[in-house]
Amino acid sequence: MKKLKNTKNKQYTLFTPGPTEVPDFVLQASAQSLVYHRESNFSKLYQAVNEHLKAVFKTKGRVFIFTASGTGAMEAAVANLVSRNEKALVAICGKFGERWKELLTRYGAYVRTLDAPYGKTINPQELERKLKTDDTIKYVFTTLTETSTGTLIDIKAFGEICHKLNRLLIVDCIAGLAADEFQMDNWHVDVAIGASQKALFTPPGLSFLACNDKAWQIIEKSRNPRYYFDLLIAENFHKKNQTPWTPAVSIFNGLLAALQYVTKKGIEHSWQRHQTIAEYVRTYLTKLNIELYSEKPSNALTVVKMPEYIDSTKIIEYLKNKYHILFANGQAELKGKIIRIGHMGLYDKKTFAQILNYFTQVYQKMLKK
């Protein structure tokens, strides 16, 4: 792993499923003196970031960049596409799928769901069956990498079905982008969402919405109240390689440095790098009979299921205090029951050999208690 700078108050290295640890060369790039966002130097920066992001999403469509968390870009998708009382199907297998449902409900959509239990993925055949029984479903919303459970959804199959049945497919790729294979155009994905702080190892603050022409035609007609996330306003500035509102210029600087690294060898290399670490982590843990939570694990993180008598909160606290490494707990009803180990970003196997050694020591000590 690249050498990491330490904060006065920080006592750990991040292995959380985003934000990830940001390497020093990205932090230093983000600490450059700022350019003015209505000036040609910013337009060059914007254009470069935009081109790199197209390569990351694997799209020839438009990419918009928001100064906002990933949830902001998710709201942009809903607010710009879906009009009141239109029908959307949300394929849900965790908390981030549920976020789509909440957003759509807020914006007055008529929402159907296709649910899989936490830890399971969604069967594309069930999607096809559901869509065939209801012609009025116009949109399908789902998630590439469900970080609450560490589960991957088969977006390629989703895309084929939606394309065949002529529904719009909108995918939250925030956690999976650059970690799990994703091919927006080839897989017939109409709208895809991403963010800076995951496998692109940049500080949080920027999020992305990529869309194709089919989606754009709907966006041009939608009339939901929106302003900050309005893509028609954004498009007018995008043409000048600018953003409508003052952008987080320092994070643009950091992101460019990270993207140059990521796309230098092609995005496929970034997927491969994440897959190598993910397989190493999973093999290491299963050899020790440690149970994985997800039936279809993502390359972005590994989720470990605790035996009933072990509270994951204690393990996480212990690892943080003793070994200065931070894993993430489960959210809501999964708190205390799982541990989420993030490996999105710029880590290497050697780092994971060391932290998994710490983890299994603590885990096995707890087992014996």
Next chain:
Amino acid sequence: MKKLKNTKNKQYTLFTPGPTEVPDFVLQASAQSLVYHRESNFSKLYQAVNEHLKAVFKTKGRVFIFTASGTGAMEAAVANLVSRNEKALVAICGKFGERWKELLTRYGAYVRTLDAPYGKTINPQELERKLKTDDTIKYVFTTLTETSTGTLIDIKAFGEICHKLNRLLIVDCIAGLAADEFQMDNWHVDVAIGASQKALFTPPGLSFLACNDKAWQIIEKSRNPRYYFDLLIAENFHKKNQTPWTPAVSIFNGLLAALQYVTKKGIEHSWQRHQTIAEYVRTYLTKLNIELYSEKPSNALTVVKMPEYIDSTKIIEYLKNKYHILFANGQAELKGKIIRIGHMGLYDKKTFAQILNYFTQVYQKMLKK
């Protein structure tokens, strides 16, 4: 001025009316290794920033922090307060006043305006007269510092009138906060908006909404579609010193360093520092018979009016290329007709003595042509 780091591609120092030049100690603070936003180290950071911001707004009310440009926080004010068909009065003397009008229109409000010509401020007596003739106006939206023209609005008088006539007063303080005097609670302002990249000399990416209990009671009842900027969701996390969505942690780190500097001697000192520079700039220019654009200038920037036969675009380009200093042009119909010189942030008189010398040399050369 604190020593400024230079970017490889950047060929100028910013004297734009936001973003401002960010001093090296703030850039370096923002380049610290990141903490996890669901962990106690972030909560400490959040709480510290929040307390400092209360001192900056001079309020005992709630302060919310968004990962978004200032316009995002403006949208939060509209989306959380104003329900469809409610009536709002917008006091407008420039582009940022117009932004309130656009936002309110998008959200279905019934909008009245009180307009002053560009370069003029708004007479509080006219506000009082307008409100007295229409009891159904529930909200007054306006701007502390109108950066498109460099004009200050008398918010203290606005607050007294709105308080007396029982209307809610919402003020965009983005450009003026910490530069022009502003006392939220004492002046009876119900909602105030700010951002990181102006007189708080931090990179752009964070914006703020401060509100009192009177505003909060309305927010709790409003039903506009919103999610990312929903203050009821934010309040649940605010209680834990967290944000609902992944925050721009690196900018929080920078902002804390800047706020510690700003509030160390009290916010009054920051107003005074800006006033000293502003008066110096205005005196310097008027002595040379250079015309100021605004009848009621703010401490955040000075706007210079060009004689009809001089194109400000040429002067700005020349100063950038020859002296590596960047001023801002007028926006829309004011392009080419004015120059906006930002002095919000951490500048000193010596710096301005130098750049005003450059500016007047170029200006006088153009006059002779």
